[in-house]
Each structure stands twice: as structure tokens, then as C-alpha cells.
Amino acid sequence: MPSPTTFLAWITSYPMGAYLLVLALSLLVTLVEIVTVFEQAAGRALRTWGALLLLLGNGLTSLLIFDLIRTLAPETPMLPLAFTVGVGLSALVRTRLTLLKPLPQLGQSEARGLEIPFDILYERWQSFCRRRIDRALAAGRTQLVRSALEHLTEEDLLGELRLLAEGGFIITPLPGGDEAFFERVKKLPEERRKSYLAFTLLDMAGWQTLERLLNRRRASPAGPEPASGNQESGERASGQPGSKPGA
Amino acid sequence: MAELSPNAGNDVAELPEEEMRLLEALWRKGPAVPMELAVRTLSFPEEIAQPLEELEQKGLVEVDSFDGGAIAQKLVFLSKKGARMIESHLQ
Numbered sequence: 001m002p003s004p005t006t007f008l009a010w011i012t013s014y015p016m017g018a019y020l021l022v023l024a025l026s027l028l029v030t031l032v033e034i035v036t037v038f039e040q041a042a043g044r045a046l047r048t049w050g051a052l053l054l055l056l057g058n059g060l061t062s063l064l065i066f067d068l069i070r071t072l073a074p075e076t077p078m079l080p081l082a083f084t085v086g087v088g089l090s091a092l093v094r095t096r097l098t099l100l101k102p103l104p105q106l107g108q109s110e111a112r113g114l115e116i117p118f119d120i121l122y123e124r125w126q127s128f129c130r131r132r133i134d135r136a137l138a139a140g141r142t143q144l145v146r147s148a149l150e151h152l153t154e155e156d157l158l159g160e161l162r163l164l165a166e167g168g169f170i171i172t173p174l175p176g177g178d179e180a181f182f183e184r185v186k187k188l189p190e191e192r193r194k195s196y197l198a199f200t201l202l203d204m205a206g207w208q209t210l211e212r213l214l215n216r217r218r219a220s221p222a223g224p225e226p227a228s229g230n231q232e233s234g235e236r237a238s239g240q241p242g243s244k245p246g247a
Numbered sequence: 248m249a250e251l252s253p254n255a256g257n258d259v260a261e262l263p264e265e266e267m268r269l270l271e272a273l274w275r276k277g278p279a280v281p282m283e284l285a286v287r288t289l290s291f292p293e294e295i296a297q298p299l300e301e302l303e304q305k306g307l308v309e310v311d312s313f314d315g316g317a318i319a320q321k322l323v324f325l326s327k328k329g330a331r332m333i334e335s336h337l338q
Contacts, residue, residue: 038277040276131324134277134278134322134324135278135311135313135322137277138278138279138280138313138315138319138322139313139314139315141280141283142280142313142315142316142318142319145318146315146316146318149318181289184291188291192282192292195282195318196282196285196286196291196292199282199283199285199286200286202283203276203283203286203287
């Protein structure tokens with residue numbers, strides 16, 4: 001087995017290998033950026049068009065920069081250059097390249113130079129992609145809540161929240177604790193109560209908990225199943241809103 | 248470095264608590280539909296409607312239309328100004 005250094009030296013001895021290395025490093029850095037920003041939903045964030053755009057954009061930019069440097073300075077050693085461009089792309093594009101900086105005029109402390117605002121361009125590009133990721137994640141969450149409204153009863157949701165509360169998981173730091181929360185929820189209009197509970201469960205316990213409840217309901221359709229698309233009928237089927245699960 | 252607005256971070260103390268909580272919720276967990284924001288701030292949707300409108304008028308949040316069916320028609324984002332303000336407050 002060749003050592004990593006030997007392998008890298010070998011791969012960069014071929015021009016295509018060096019390009020692949022730049023691309024791989026750039027994609028890795030972008031992946032890490034996405035995962036750290038969307039820590040709670042990294043997997044779902046990576047499966048969005050926004051993430052794909054960001055990965056492709058950063059990958060192509062790093063390849064272009066690498067190619068440009070190779071063309072302008074062909075004697076630059078390949079391996080260090082591939083690492084610098086692949087890993088350092090995000091640092092490079094966050095800088096402001098000053099092409100021309102004239103001497104300051106009388107009465108001015110500093111003259112304004114001719115700059116290429118890579119930082120602003122990159123920030124806009126990132127914001128564009130990030131907004132698409134955010135929208136896709138929000139669409140996923142609302143879709144999950146819509147499924148919960150369709151397939152789960154109010155008691156299913158309340159029961160899970162009560163389990164969390166009884167398990168010591170603090171749902172709310174409101175004065176009066178979790179019971180005060182459950183009392184307040186009862187005061188919500190019926191049509192909003194169930195979606196509020198579903199969003200609460202999603203926010204407090206996470207995506208997996210709501211999905212698990214849905215899967216359990218689908219696996220055992222014997223329970224009170226709300227009519228499709230009608231959340232109010234689910235509440236009627238489950239009895240008194242806000243009553244204890246299993247009571 | 249992007250240039251900061253000269254007024255950035257100056258009005259933090261003037262924001263009502265509910266507006267500050269909404270900004271903080273957006274900053275900590277990202278964009279959200281109004282119902283989610285209500286959950287995150289331990290409020291009810293009706294209670295956050297007015298503060299949210301105020302924040303939008305102040306340019307601290309941006310509200311996009313959103314196709315979330317009957318449960319969400321808007322998606323709320325933290326604006327750059329709002330992010331700078333809440334960051335300066337939390338630091």
C-alpha cells in the first residue's frame with residue numbers, strides 16, 4: 001500500500017489527478033460548511049438543490065482558479081497548489097482583491113483603490129444557496145406536520161409530549177411548568193391546536209420522533225385514524241382535546 | 248470585509264422583549280414559519296403577529312411567501328441587519 005504522501009504525489013503527477021484532488025478538497029470543505037451550519041438537519045440539508053448548487057459552484061470555481069494559476073504560473077508545484085486552491089478557496093474568495101491602489105490625495109487619509117469584491121460576491125452566492133436550503137428544509141417540516149395532521153390524533157401528539165414531560169424533558173420554562181403549557185394549549189382554537197402541538201413536538205423532540213409516531217400509526221391502523229385532510233375530525237375522534245393520553 | 252451599517256447594533260436595548268425573543272429564535276434555529284416561531288418563543292401565533300410585523304417594518308426580518316398549505320403561507324428569515332443586531336446583543 002502506498003503512503004498517502006506517495007499517493008498524492010503520484011496523483012498530482014497527472015494533470016487530471018491534480019484537478020480531481022482540487023475538486024475533492026473543495027467539495028469536502030463545502031460539505032463541512034453545510035454540515036456545520038445545518039447541524040440539526042445536516043443529512044436533509046445535503047439532499048437539497050441549494051446544497052447541490054453550492055457544492056457545484058464551489059467545485060467549479062476552485063477548478064477554474066486552479067487552471068488559471070497553472071496557466072499563468074506553470075512552474076508552480078502541483079501538490080501544494082492543489083491543496084492551497086482546494087482547501088483555501090473559501091478563504092481566498094472571502095478576501096477583497098485590490099488591483100490598483102493610488103496614493104491618497106491631500107486631505108485624505110486613504111485613497112480608494114480598484115477592488116474586486118470577492119467577499120461580497122461569495123456572500124451573495126452563499127446567501128442564495130442557503131436560502132434555497134432553508135426553504136427546502138422548511139417545506140420538509142411543514143410537509144411532515146401536514147402528514148401528522150392527517151394521520152395522527154390530537155391525543156397521539158399530546159401523549160408524546162406528555163411522555164417527554166414525564167421523562168424529565170422540559171417542554172417549557174413557563175411559570176407553572178409543563179402543566180401550564182398543556183393548560184394554555186387547550187385555550188387555542190381547535191383548528192390551530194393540533195398544528196401547534198405537531199410543531200411543538202417537531203421542535204422539542206425532533207424530526208425522528210414525529211416520523212416514528214407516523215410510522216407507528218401507519219403500522220397499526222386499528223386506532224382512531226383522523227379522516228384524511230381534516231384535522232378537526234381527528235380531534236372529534238380522539239375525544240376531549242387536551243385530555244391525557246390513554247385516559 | 249462587508250461594510251457595516253453605521254447604525255448596526257445601536258437599537259438593541261430599544262427592542263421590546265417579544266421582538267428580541269423572535270430575533271433570537273430565528274438566529275438560533277434558522278428561518279421558520281410563524282407557527283414554528285410561536286412554538287420556539289413559547290407564545291401563541293396570535294401573540295407574535297404584531298411583533299413580527301414590527302420587526303419586518305424595522306427591516307430586521309424578511310418575510311417570503313411560502314407554499315406550506317393551510318398551515319404556513321409565510322417563511323420568516325433574519326435579515327442581515329437583524330442578524331448583526333442579535334449577534335451584538337448576545338455577545
